[in-house]
Amino acid sequence: MDNKAQLHTLEGLAAAVLMTLTVLAITQSTMIVTPQNSLAVNVQLEQMSSDALGVLDMAPISLVQYNLTECVAGWNKTEATYPTIKHEKLDDALWHLLPGLLYNVDFAYIENGNLTVEKVIINGAPGDNSVVSRRYVTLTNQTVHMMDGGWSLQDDELKVVEVRMTAWKV
Amino acid sequence: MMDEKGQIAVDFLLGISLFLIALTFTVQFIPGMFMSGSAGESSLDYTAYRTATILAEDTGWWVNNTGSGSGTDWEAHTSDIKRIGLAVDDEPRSKLTNSPNILSKTKIEQFMLIDEDGIIEKLGLYNNVDGTLFAYGYNISIVSIENNGIPFVINGNATVRGSTAPDDQEIAKITRVVLVETGHAAVLNANELTDTINIKGPYEENVTIQIRNLNGTNPSFLNATLENVTLTQHSDFTITRKTGWTSSEVNGSIHINDIICLDFDHGLFNSSNTYRLDLSFSNVTLDPGPPFVSYNKRSTPLYEPAYMIVEVW
Known part of the structure; x- marks a missing residue:
């Protein structure tokens, strides 16, 4: 007669099955966020925000009153303050194309040999998984004049402005 | 002396260690087994x-x-x-x-x-x-x-x-x-618009005319006639104003900065004739023509x- 506290074969098997079932139940019932999945979410966000800027830039005249270049040209050069002052025309367009997203927009351009970055739309502090997309537009004095904007350009001057949008999901 | 308390046997320790090592190995090397999103x-x-x-x-x-x-x-x-x-x-x-x-x-x-x-x-x-x-x-x-x-x-x-x-x-x-x-539209500036617009059918999609930069004081839309028959708003055509990205229906008076969109039912243009469409506004002076604006020459794709x-x- 063996009096030691040993594990019998059947009990061992039962314990093993129990442990495996527990591990299986936990892994199957919760959605594990693997790096690939959060990557996919970021890719989606980046894709949509760069699409929105692109679509706004290329939009034909029959669709929109002002395309991206005209929106930028019509800026009155007043920096945005939260929440009252922002670039209304651009905000209206982006809000229509990206419902459910929040975004801040900056304009970056060279003035007197220095890179100037001005905030034009502020919707709050960007979250952890924010993405930035960019689009360049070229302004002429003619466009600025037509849109009644605040830029002062010579008649033969071209100004390249980088539209920088930081977008995030809430 | 013989110990009869429930202690762990070396056999068991060995067995469970082996089992755990085997399990870890399996989970590590077959990623599709336990992880969703593998x-x-x-x-x-x-x-x-x-x-x-x-x-x-x-x-x-x-x-x-x-x-x-x-x-x-x-x-x-x-x-x-x-x-x-x-x-x-x-x-x-x-x-x-x-x-x-x-x-x-x-x-x-x-x-x-x-x-x-x-x-x-x-x-x-x-x-x-x-x-x-x-x-x-x-x-x-x-x-x-x-x-x-x-x-x-x-x-x-x-x-x-x-x-x-x-x-x-x-x-x-x-x-x-x-x-x-989604269709096609003619985008016209008010200064190039004539009272009469020629439209050559047939059309399978709605005929859309956008008018920009209307001038005059307190302009308003009166009516549209096709081949001298007055058209009914809502059933034959709709007229909307577009400010930025928002459209709203026009009931008479128009703001100068608005884009006016006239959308005519395609059923009105179903044979291969040239239709004569007359638009009438009050307080807006349009070029009486001829030559008249041709919708077919001016139409471009309409996007949404x-x-x-x-x-x-």
Whole structure:
């Protein structure tokens, strides 16, 4: 007669099955966020925000009153303050194309040999998984004049402005 | 002395250690066993991304059997399709497009008619396991942003392909912001607009006229007549004003900065005649003509913002 506290074969098997079932139940019932999945979410966000800027830039005249270049040209050069002052025309367009997203927009351009970055739309502090997309537009004095904007350009001057949008999901 | 308390035996310790080592080894080396979102499934993400990108940014390509003909206008050569893409292209001989994310109406129309096997093969919606092809499930839809995600209807077909996504499976989904060609419109400045507009039928889609930069003090819209018959608002045509991205109905008076959109029912222009459309405003002076503005010469494609959603499982 063996009096030691040993594990019998059947009990061992039962314990093993129990442990495996527990591990299986936990892994199957919760959605594990693997790096690939959060990557996919970021890719989606980046894709949509760069699409929105692109679509706004290329939009034909029959669709929109002002395309991206005209929106930028019509800026009155007043920096945005939260929440009252922002670039209304651009905000209206982006809000229509990206419902459910929040975004801040900056304009970056060279003035007197220095890179100037001005905030034009502020919707709050960007979250952890924010993405930035960019689009360049070229302004002429003619466009600025037509849109009644605040830029002062010579008649033969071209100004390249980088539209920088930081977008995030809430 | 013999110890009869319940202590751990060395046998058990050895056994359980071996078991745990074996379990850890199995979990580590067969990633698909316990993890959802594993290597095998994440290839769905790439498939969805690739499919959405090809459809939105590429024009497609066809080559015939002898290799003598090729172009991006695959919608006119459906038996020789090499690649499916929906982006518009005005130069079908060259492979370049400068209009990604702008989708052509005729291409979408043909895309809805291609047979199931063709779609799966041309868009690569399958997994190749040791030479055997397993088709993925997919759902590709083009929905209106303004209309709360309702698919467009082009030529009587809703712009949806594939089956409904199942609830109990992992789905890879990519959404693209695109512009969809839904009809045509003539964009006219008030100073080039004449009282009369000539429209040569037949038209299968609504005839849209956009008027910009109307001048005058307190201008208002009176009526529209077609071949001297006064048209009824709402049933024959609608008139809206557009400020930025918002449209609202016009009841009489107009703001000077608004874009005026007149949308005429296509049923009014169903035979191949030249129709005479007269627009009448008060407090607006228009060029009485002739020559009259020709709608057919001035019309350009009309686009609507949309989401193209690709789901793969």
